Amino acid sequence: MFADGHCDYLYKLDNKEVAVATIPNLISSKIILQNFAIFVEPQKNLSIATNKVLRQVMLFQRNVVNANNVIQLKYSNQLKNIKHYLNNKMLAILALEGCDTILPDNNLFDILWDNGTRIFGLTWNKDNHFATSCTTITNEGLSLAGKEFINHLIKKNGIIDASHLSERSFWDIVNLENKPALIASHSNCAKICNHIRNISNEQIKAIIKMQGVIGINFVPMFLNNSARDASIMDVIKHIDLILELGGEDNIAIGSDYDGARLIKELENPEKLYLLKDRLAKIYSKELVDKITHLNWIQFMIKNLPEDNSPENN
Ligand SMILES: [Zn+2]
DSSP: OEEEEEEOHHHHHHTTOOOSOOHHHHHHTTEEEEEEEEEOOOOSOHHHHHHHHHHHHHHIIIIIITSTTEEEOOOGGGGTTHHHHOTTOEEEEEEEEOOTTOOTTSOHHHHHHHTTEEEEESOSSSOOSSOOBTTOOSSOOOOHHHHHHHHHHHHHTOEEEOTTBOHHHHHHHHTOSSOOEEEETTOOBTTTSOOTTSBOHHHHHHHHHTTOEEEEOOOHHHHOTTOSOOOHHHHHHHHHHHHHTTOTTTEEEOOOBTTSOOOGGGSSGGGHHHHHHHHHHHSOHHHHHIIIIIHHHHHHHHHSOOOOSGGGO
16 A cells, blocks of 8 residues: 655646546555645746636546545544545545645635645745745745744644745744644655755754654656666665654655656556565565555644544544
8 A cells, every 4th residue: 555745647637638647547556645736837927827726626626536436535534444445445635736826815725725725835946925945046934924824724734845945944934833734745865866856864854853744756856866767776765864864654655746757667656566565675564554655644644634524523
């Protein structure tokens, strides 16, 4: 079984491009929990961007939630008796990658929240009104609006994704008095591969201390410095380092299916078993289960809001 912290299937669907993270493909590959990102490239025309966000919410409801054997994950209670219903089924959670379109006066957050969006990456690769991104050329980090947004999200039991943030924004969040649930859904170790999208050992340790999750990404240029292809052994190097830093309960998968060109050995969810086979040769079964799916599941049990309506109890 697998749980995956990031894919861009909705973007591919929205742009009518061929995708690998299709629902039958994910389910037959034994993925029991998949994070689906809403992603719209940052643009000046906010109403066009907002329409695209809403269209991807609709595509998620129509093509993912309505598909056979998919259950939308919105509440922690849904995970209480996970073993009873996960046979050949998949939980799907909705995320927003880049909050450029969320403004105080446009109700978009409420629409997204009510549609089950639970994970919010404040920025993609461009600075916005909430925070600076990993490509920033400024010394600024989290803005006042960003801080207020995080406080609102903490009240709702939402999750902050640090994957595309600048280091300054990251530390501004970690140093908040009132700390959110924090993940890096699809980022690797900068110590091994020095790329702006990767995170330092200190950042990894901070996420571990906050009981967050780090999803290892399968994009070659985030895995080794050659930027051509990489191998499963490169993926394992990143996993090893996070384990060395004390991340046994925090290390997970964040593939980036349909978001970029991935390493050949893991280019399709159908090949995930190859990673598991390799992990099983090195680590105990208990640890392999944590890496492949349990750490994401445990994190969601601890951090998603509870629903008190009878159907989820
Ligand atoms: Zn991304």
